[in-house]
Amino acid sequence: MIERAELLSGWTLSCNDTGRLGLPEFIxxxxxxCVHLDLLANRLIPDPYLDVNEISSDWIGKTEWTYRCSFEAAPDERKVHELVFDGxxxxxxxxxxxxxxxxTFNQHRTYRFDVSALLKAGVNELSVTFHSAYAHGAEMEKRYGYRPNNYPGPGNLMRKMACNFGWDWGPTLVTAGIWKPVRLESWDRARLLETRVSATLAGGDGLVKVHAKLTQHGASGACRIDAEIAGVFHAVEIAEGAGEVSFDIRVPSPQLWWPHHLGAQPLYPLKIELRDSVNDDLRDSYSKEIGFRSVRLDTAPDAHGSAFTFIVNEVPLFICGANWIPDDCFPSRVTSHGYVxxxxxxxxxxxxxxxxxxxGIFERDGFYEACxxxxxxxxxxxxxxxxxxxxEEPLRSEVEAEVRDNVVRLMSHASLIVxxxxxxxxWGFxxxxxxxxxxxxxxxxxxYYLDLLPKLCAELDPDRPYYPGSPYSGTMDIAPNADEHGCKHIWDVxxxxxxxVYRNYIPRFCSEFGWQAPPSWATLEENVHDNPLTPQSHGVFHHQKATxxxxxxxxxxxxHLPIPKTMADWHFATQLxxxxxxxxxxxxxxxxxxxxKGxxxxxxxxxxxxxxxxxLDSAGRRKPLWYALQQAFDPRLLTIQPRGDKLAAIAVNERTLFWRSKISGRRVKLDGTVLAEFEFWRLLxxxxxxxxxxxxxxxxxxxxADDEVVVVEMLxxxxxxxxxxxVHLKLPRPQFEVAVTRVVDGCExxxxxxxxxxxxxLMADxxxxxxxxxxxLVxxxxxxxxxxxxxxKRPISSDDIVPGVVLRSANDLLW
Known part of the structure; x- marks a missing residue:
């Protein structure tokens, strides 16, 4: 069995810039x-998230750093000893x-190095020196020549998280460090070099496809792979010297894995063991939780152009989605609990x-497991x-290696659909x-997009769709951001x-569109200490990265809304x-x-x-947008939309059961006076x-028009x-009564x-x-x-619900 010794303690950091005074020799x-977190933990830099401190950290990414640790080892010449760096x-x-x-030159790869000849008995000294990404970028620009980049920095000339160099929502905090675990692995005879697992459906059965590559040392002898899932066992004998093996496991009638709005997510433990054929000794193992579902992407021509529809378990979906960026500028700080x-x-x-x-990054395993x-x-x-x-090389080989690493690592996940x-x-080109x-x-x-990546996906993960880009219309013969084809980004709005102007577009699938607003008030106050806070004060303005x-x-x-006159109104109006x-x-x-369809x-x-x-802001606090998404993405949506010169109430149903109900409505004055009403006995x-x-x-x-509203109800x-x-509506001065009742875990x-x-x-923060x-948004x-x-946990009374501060409405902004 493989012996694994984690090398996660006893590390020190040193700055290799002799002109950088004031830093300890060993930190x-x-x-x-990463370097930023180590300097921050040792109170050697101010928190770069606060105020305008980001700019005082620029030197860190332009400097060379060395990590060092010592560890004990007892090397065995019969074994292979490998240093493994996950990132x-x-x-x-x-x-x-x-x-x-x-x-190494790639943040997105796992590295494994045979150090058998270098390892010694007793104390071993390990060091990792990180060279400036900026300096490397300058070297690469000399090699490749200039390439357009929408953002500062050389992120397109190396394989590093691009938003590290700054984005229109992120700071320039160019990191360096051992951002994933490192360990020493020792093994003899044979181990699993690569294990590719995919799961799909074959009629009513589940089908697990396994492709295993082995690496062997010395006289390894014959071995065997044992695999088990859902009570189904499969064994494959492997002759001495054989390098790889493929096999399928058919699971009769498994429960299907569904997106959360359609069904349950049963996961079946898959266990794969590499064993000695003679004495049955365990040499290596692999385990994953498997969900059975099918997925395809329909891009067929139709009357409107060509489709862009995800089909899971043969159900065409409407995707209610959101884009995910790295959850912290320092990704090592994100925990599994944070993902969940x-x-x-x-x-x-x-x-x-x-x-x-x-x-950003290929997220760590915990993200996909939680999904x-x-x-x-x-x-x-x-x-x-x-x-x-x-x-060109060497970038092309780095791209291929990282794609192989991450497709193999992630392809077993049922949640991953494209x-x-x-x-x-x-689109940029x-x-x-x-x-x-x-x-x-x-x-x-x-x-990359039309040749290398699709070939790698077809080789490694043929059961999952690949698409060349977002936005992209399916062919280079059609403008990449067309409404009628593929996936679209809407940014002119x-x-x-x-x-x-959103209503001017009916895309086949919209994979990006958005609108800005500041973070929650508590998050703003915790991180910006301007006195007074204003939209243009130094700290607030610095935390606005969009041009x-x-x-x-x-x-x-x-x-839509009047121009706000106070900071509080600016904050609320822009969030609203x-x-x-x-x-x-x-x-x-x-x-x-x-x-x-999305x-x-x-x-x-x-x-x-x-x-x-x-x-959701960086502290995990919900902005009003979160609640708007909850309402607009409700699997059962009722909305009123223009249709020609008419108005239509439109019911949209993403549930597994039909939605049948009386639909009724009325046109009323803002004081509640009913001016007209209707009732339709049953809409299906x-x-x-x-x-x-x-x-x-x-x-x-x-x-x-300035004093009326239409209200339509369906269940x-x-x-x-x-x-x-x-701005043209006669919204009255807000008048209301508030009653607070204490309940378990809070109040009503x-x-x-x-x-x-x-x-x-209700501005909870x-x-x-x-x-x-x-x-x-009620x-x-x-x-x-x-x-x-x-x-x-705080006791709340009705006196705490301060109008215009804690309890806000659009009415406030008109008065």
């Missing part, structure tokens, strides 16, 4: 970790007992797919984003002015116009506008379900405290369907339609409206930074009540 270091960030030289073991918590928040927001975006258990689908980008990439070639690079820069014959990445971001926040209010913009877009796309919002999470497109919306109901003219036609669902935007806050109240928000509100007619649940 206690953590592995896994090195990024340009590293490894030495053992003063001898160079290897040089974030994915639970996504599931609670009715998100059924997370797209792991290509400017498997939660029924959260995963779209995985290969790591190319917003830039042109050289295809490999995507790149983020915005084909086509529309961002790259063509004049990239002369004929100069590579820019297309060969945020960048240039108002969110009402003209604050100006776009204000421009985006135009025609973000929530409304995305709800508007999602409801529009879902109402065209027969054409559009809305993947940018973005779900944050990597640091920042004004961004996220629904089948599963995986949208159904339109044209509203009667007396409902859809206002007498006084427990309710939809509102306003004839004018808030009952709000009773005495005037029309639009989009009521204003009461308690750890509090979580159960609902938000609209009440006069006389109606709503109970907000509040999870908090």
């Amino acid at each position: 206690p270091a953590a592995v896994p970790g 090195l960030d990024t340009i590293a030289t490894i030495r053992l007992n003063g001898e160079e073991v290897a040089r 918590s974030r994915i639970a928040e996504a599931k609670a927001a009715n998100i059924n797919m997370l797209r792991v975006w290509g400017g 498997d258990r939660a029924g959260m689908l995963v779209w995985q980008d290969f790591l190319f984003a917003c830039a042109a990439y050289p295809e 490999w995507n070639g790149n983020n915005e690079n084909i 086509d529309e961002w002015g790259w063509r004049p820069i990239i002369k004929e014959g100069v590579t820019w990445g297309l060969g 945020w960048n240039d116009v108002g969110y009402e 003209h971001g604050n100006e776009r926040l204000i421009r985006g209010l135009a025609g 506008n973000q929530a409304r913009a995305i709800r508007f877009a999602v409801e529009h796309m879902r109402s065209h379900r027969s054409i559009c 809305a993947v919002v940018w973005q779900f999470n944050d990597c640091w405290p920042v004004t961004s497109w996220s629904a 919306c089948d599963r995986f369907e949208s159904k339109e109901f044209i509203l009667p003219d007396d409902i859809a036609t206002p007498a006084a 427990d669902k309710r939809a509102f339609h306003y004839f004018v935007e808030d 806050v009952e709000v009773t409206a005495r005037s029309f109240l639009k989009d009521i928000c 204003r009461l308690d930074p750890t509090a979580v509100a159960g609902s938000m 609209t009440l007619l006069p006389g109606e009540s709503h109970v907000f649940t509040l999870n908090t």
Whole structure:
């Protein structure tokens, strides 16, 4: 059996820049970790997340660093001894007992080095020197020549997390370090070199495909692979010297794995053991939890262009998704519990797919395991984003190696449903002015997306779809961001116009669209200490990385909400506008379900405290957008949409059962006076369907557009339609009553409206930074009540629910 000795303690860090004064010669270091975290833990730098401290950390990424540790060993010449690094960030030289073991150039690979000849009995000295990524980038630019990059830094010239060098939501914190575990492995005779496992369906049965590669040492003798899953056992004899073996295991009638909104997520333990054929000794083992499901991507031509529909277990899905970025600028700091918590928040927001975006990392195993258990689908980008990439050596071989590593590592996961070639690079070449820069014959990445990556996926993981890019229309003969084909990104709305323009598009699948807002108030106060806080104060402005971001926040209010006059109103108005913009877009796309099969919002999470497109800020606090997603992504949605010169109530049903109910509605004045009403005895919306109901003219036609609203109800669902935007709507001064009742785990806050109240928000973090509100963005007619649940340990009274601070509504912004 393989002996594994983890090398995770006793490490020190040294700065190799002799001009850097004031640092200790040896700094206690953590592995896994990175230089920034070690300096921070030893109080040698200020927290780069606070205020404008980021800029005082620039020198760290431009400096050479060495990690060192000592460990005891008792080498056995009959065995192979290997150093295994699960992740090195990024340009590293490894030495053992003063001898160079290897040089590495890729953050996204696992490295294994035979050190049998260097290991000695007793104390061994291991060092890893990390060279400046900037210096390496300069060398690579001399080698490859310039390639366009939408963001600063040389991220496209090396295999390192691109957003390390700064993005329009992230800081420039260029990391170095041993960011995943390291260990010494000792083995004899044979071990599993690579184990590829995929699971799919074969009719009513589950089919597990196993391909194992072996490496052997000395006279290994014959061996055997034993595999077991769901009570089915399979054994394969392997002759001495044989290098690989493939076999299938058929599991009769397994329970199917489903996305969380459709069914359960049964997982079956798979155990694979490599054993000696003669004495049955265990040499190596592999284990995974397997979910059985089928997946394909339908891109067939149709009357609207060509489809882009994910089909799981033969069910065509509408994807209610969000883009996932690295959850921390220092990924080693993200824990398995952190993954579980974030994915639970996504599931609670009715998100059924997370797209792991290509400017970040292949996440660690815990992310995909949590998605498997939660029924959260995963779209995985290969790591190319917003830039042109050289295809020459040595970069090409690094790309191939990292793809092989990560496809093999991740392909067993039921949650993973697609490999995507790149983020915005084909679009960039086509529309961002790259063509004049990239002369004929100069590579820019297309060969990866259309040749290398699909070949590797077909070789390693043929049961899972691959798609060349996002956005991409399925062929280079069609503009990459076309509505009618493939997947689309909608960014002109945020960048240039108002969110009402979302209705101009009916994409086949929208894999990016978004709107900005600041983080929660508590997160802002914890990380920015400007006095006073204003949108333009140094710290607040520094935590806005988008070009003209604050100006776009204000421009985006135009025609919808008034320009805020105070910091508190700026914070609330921009958060509210973000929530409304995305709800508007999602409801529009879902109402065209027969054409559009996915809305993947940018973005779900944050990597640091920042004004961004996220629904959940870096502290894990829910912005109003989170609640808007929960409502707009509800598997049963009722929405009111224009259809020609009419208004239609549209029911959208992603549940497994049909939705049949009376549908009723009324046009009312804001004071509650009913002006017209209707009732239709029964509207039937089948599963995986949208159904339109044209509203009667007396409902859809206002007498006084600025003082009326349409309310439509279907069972427990309710939809509102306003004839004018808030800036022209006669929203009354907010009047309400509040009653607070203590319950287990918190309290209930009952709000009773005495005037029309639009989009009521209980800002939980204003009461308690750890509090979580159960609902938000609630609209009440006069006389109606709503109970907000509040999870908090702090005693709350009605006096704490301060109007205009804790309890906010759109009405506040008009008065």
